[in-house]
Amino acid sequence: xxxxxxxxxxxxxxxxxxxxxxxxxxxxxxxxxxTYFPDTVPESSGETQRLNLFQSINNALDxxxxxxxxxxxxGEDVGFGGVFRCTIGLxxxxxxxxxxxxxxxxxxxxxxxxxxAVAGATAIPEIQFADYIFPAFDQIVNEAxxxxxxxxxxxxxxxxxxxxxxxxxxxxxxxxSQSPEAYFAHTPGxxxxxxxxxxxxxxxxxxxxxxxxxxIFLEPKVLYRSAVEMVPTKDYTMPLSSADVLVEGxxxxxxxxxxxxxxxxxxxxxxxxxxxxxCEVIDLVTILPWDTETVFNSVKKTGRLIIAHEAxxxxxxxxxxxxxxxxxxxxxxxxxxxxxxxxxxxxPHIFEPFYLPDKWRCFSAVKKILKY
Amino acid sequence: ISSCFNIFFSxxxxxxxxxxxxxxxxxxxxxxxxxxxxxxLYKLHLLEEPPSATATCTRDEALLFYHQMQxxxxxxxxxxxxxxxxxIRGFCHLYSGQEAICVGIKAALRPQDSxxxxxxxxxxAYVMGCSVVGIMAELTGRAQGVARGKGGSxxxxxxxxxxxxxxxxxxxPVGAGVALANKYLExxxxxxxxxxxxxxxxxxxxxxxxxAKLMNLPSVFICENNxxxxxxxxxxxxxxxxxxxxxxxxxxxxxxxxxxxxxxxxIKYCVDYCTSGKGPLVLEVATYRYHGHSMSDxxxxxxxxxxxxxxxxTRDPIMLFKEHIVGADLVTADELKVRNVPLPQxx
Numbered sequence: 016x017x018x019x020x021x022x023x024x025x026x027x028x029x030x031x032x033x034x035x036x037x038x039x040x041x042x043x044x045x046x047x048x049x050t051y052f053p054d055t056v057p058e059s060s061g062e063t064q065r066l067n068l069f070q071s072i073n074n075a076l077d078x079x080x081x082x083x084x085x086x087x088x089x090g091e092d093v094g095f096g097g098v099f100r101c102t103i104g105l106x107x108x109x110x111x112x113x114x115x116x117x118x119x120x121x122x123x124x125x126x127x128x129x130x131x132a133v134a135g136a137t138a139i140p141e142i143q144f145a146d147y148i149f150p151a152f153d154q155i156v157n158e159a160x161x162x163x164x165x166x167x168x169x170x171x172x173x174x175x176x177x178x179x180x181x182x183x184x185x186x187x188x189x190x191x192s193q194s195p196e197a198y199f200a201h202t203p204g205x206x207x208x209x210x211x212x213x214x215x216x217x218x219x220x221x222x223x224x225x226x227x228x229x230x231i232f233l234e235p236k237v238l239y240r241s242a243v244e245m246v247p248t249k250d251y252t253m254p255l256s257s258a259d260v261l262v263e264g265x266x267x268x269x270x271x272x273x274x275x276x277x278x279x280x281x282x283x284x285x286x287x288x289x290x291x292x293x294c295e296v297i298d299l300v301t302i303l304p305w306d307t308e309t310v311f312n313s314v315k316k317t318g319r320l321i322i323a324h325e326a327x328x329x330x331x332x333x334x335x336x337x338x339x340x341x342x343x344x345x346x347x348x349x350x351x352x353x354x355x356x357x358x359x360x361x362x363p364h365i366f367e368p369f370y371l372p373d374k375w376r377c378f379s380a381v382k383k384i385l386k387y
Numbered sequence: 388i389s390s391c392f393n394i395f396f397s398x399x400x401x402x403x404x405x406x407x408x409x410x411x412x413x414x415x416x417x418x419x420x421x422x423x424x425x426x427x428l429y430k431l432h433l434l435e436e437p438p439s440a441t442a443t444c445t446r447d448e449a450l451l452f453y454h455q456m457q458x459x460x461x462x463x464x465x466x467x468x469x470x471x472x473x474x475i476r477g478f479c480h481l482y483s484g485q486e487a488i489c490v491g492i493k494a495a496l497r498p499q500d501s502x503x504x505x506x507x508x509x510x511x512a513y514v515m516g517c518s519v520v521g522i523m524a525e526l527t528g529r530a531q532g533v534a535r536g537k538g539g540s541x542x543x544x545x546x547x548x549x550x551x552x553x554x555x556x557x558x559x560p561v562g563a564g565v566a567l568a569n570k571y572l573e574x575x576x577x578x579x580x581x582x583x584x585x586x587x588x589x590x591x592x593x594x595x596x597x598x599a600k601l602m603n604l605p606s607v608f609i610c611e612n613n614x615x616x617x618x619x620x621x622x623x624x625x626x627x628x629x630x631x632x633x634x635x636x637x638x639x640x641x642x643x644x645x646x647x648x649x650x651x652x653x654i655k656y657c658v659d660y661c662t663s664g665k666g667p668l669v670l671e672v673a674t675y676r677y678h679g680h681s682m683s684d685x686x687x688x689x690x691x692x693x694x695x696x697x698x699x700x701t702r703d704p705i706m707l708f709k710e711h712i713v714g715a716d717l718v719t720a721d722e723l724k725v726r727n728v729p730l731p732q733x734x
Contacts, residue, residue, distance in 0.1 A: 091617075092618055092619065095689075116624075119555055119585040119589060119616055120588050122590050123590065146553075146554075147554065185476075186476040186478075188477045188539050189538075190553035190554060191477075364542075365528030365537065365539070
């Protein structure tokens with residue numbers, strides 16, 4: 016039996032494509048579109064251990080389960096550790112009554128989680144990929160977000176934190192790469208949080224779990240293994256709705272969250288080296304409610320703002336930021352606000368490298384905004 | 388001999404199967420032109436009459452079904468290798484072990500019938516008319532692919548084949564909608580909406596069953612039960628694993644999915660049932676997949692290698708079919724070797 020690729024017809028069809036330079040790029044396309052910039056913590060944080068993103072999330076969940084005996088973790092395949100290993104070892108440690116699998120039904124998982132939270136236990140459901148969260152959208156938006164308001168605070172599901180992996184991963188295509196933060200940012204009553212690395216993730220996840228509002232914690236899946244930092248071993252939280260200024264600058268404000276923060280840090284470096292321009296890089300951290308003060312102060316200082324996100328540009332969260340900033344900082348702006356985002360198409364399969372707001376597109380936006 | 392093959396492989400003969408002479412004369416190589424087989428047992432839910440207990444298979448059908456199943460099997464093996472070489476990226480869900488389902492179902496469908504399935508769709512794309520080159524090109528993201536390289540493994544489409552869908556269970560209400568369109572357009576077509584045992588627990592399926600029964604749609608909902616929803620065995624996911632009864636008030640049939648002729652007879656029954664205005668059916672086809680859920684899953688952490696081997700050795704659909712057709716003298720073992728059988732015309 017001949018291997019399929021040796022069939023003359025198939026060979027003829029694929030041969031010209033296989034030889035082309037574009038194909039070489041595609042074949043070598045396992046390198047990611049960003050360089051990871053690790054955070055560090057001061058000595059006063061105590062003992063640290065080297066963890067990647069999924070390990071730090073695992074650590075946070077372990078801490079949550081041990082400090083809150085009403086906490087339960089559930090979702091598809093979480094029992095054996097989850098498809099990204101975030102829940103590894105938890106079922107063995109805490110038992111099947113606290114860490115358990117659900118069938119394949121996101122709407123059911125969400126509704127179930129809301130019920131658990133409303134009754135007073137701490138629910139930490141996992142949606143296997145953020146792309147699958149849409150069957151649960153009604154439950155999250157109509158039930159979870161509005162529970163406290165519509166019951167006059169008799170009931171609330173503050174004990175609820177959804178976790179879902181989001182974002183581009185290099186080969187995810189339409190349904191394993193989406194960033195749905197904009198859909199949820201449009202819902203008052205929710206909190207939406209996206210970490211940029213392991214240290215932030217542990218603190219933010221514990222904050223979300225302990226926060227008295229339903230939270231959606233979106234984890235950039237491409238960082239699960241590639242983001243490695245020395246994470247404090249103690250139980251710590253990080254403030255929600257507080258943006259981080261990672262690099263101070265005078266000329267342009269670069270604003271993003273999740274993986275995109277690392278892209279912008281590289282762009283800031285390029286700008287410094289090639290254009291002699293100092294960029295201020297801000298990680299928004301919490302999408303809803305977002306830290307208006309930090310962003311407005313930065314834009315009032317620099318006068319120029321570039322927002323970057325993977326999600327499609329039209330009505331992406333950058334649109335909200337741009338509208339709010341121009342309203343508040345109009346007279347301080349030296350140039351129109353630039354948004355470097357994914358294009359208005361479904362997340363592509365083969366065209367991913369062209370779709371993402373990579374460092375070259377962002378750098379180009381820096382040059383454009385300076386020239387205005 | 389080969390000139391006889393070419394005559395029998397012309398597509399016109401397949402469509403006019405009923406007119407083929409029922410010759411029982413023995414050929415020079417000792418084969419007969421037709422044989423009858425017993426179908427596997429069917430289990431029924433809210434139905435009195437089962438599908439036919441016997442299936443007739445002509446020599447041409449035997450060669451076609453065998454060939455189609457082999458092509459699907461080899462295409463999936465090739466995809467597996469290409470994925471490991473990183474020529475195929477993204478996700479790749481392989482159909483090996485389940486070939487009898489797509490071949491058997493397609494054999495009973497008519498040109499006006501449509502199919503919609505989930506992401507384990509390479510075999511379906513092939514039987515519904517996509518070329519192997521088109522499928523491989525789509526997998527590798529080339530412009531010659533069936534979706535111009537924009538969809539990849541999970542998104543293959545062709546006439547009357549609505550894909551190729553990534554979100555689990557989402558294709559089932561869409562299939563019910565296609566059935567409604569068929570009814571509305573009065574084209575006599577039925578829609579076959581396939582899903583897996585994992586998807587069988589999605590809420591939107593029950594919404595689709597209800598609408599189909601309420602509106603009396605020509606819809607056949609088929610659960611390809613391969614025992615595992617990704618890594619979760621059916622007992623750990625479903626309160627009731629009798630997927631053919633999950634339609635509750637919708638009649639159902641359980642079929643052995645490793646026997647291509649049993650599958651074909653069941654679908655013939657469904658075509659008659661739906662086109663005579665009796666409404667939808669929920670089928671469960673018991674099958675097995677050799678590979679993991681996708682290429683990211685080795686497939687051995689939630690089941691033993693022994694289990695996989697056992698199915699391969701005792702219940703492999705291609706092997707079983709070969710035994711049937713060689714045993715009935717429809718074909719000789721030699722003819723089934725790839726190099727002797729010329730590629731048939733694609734219909």
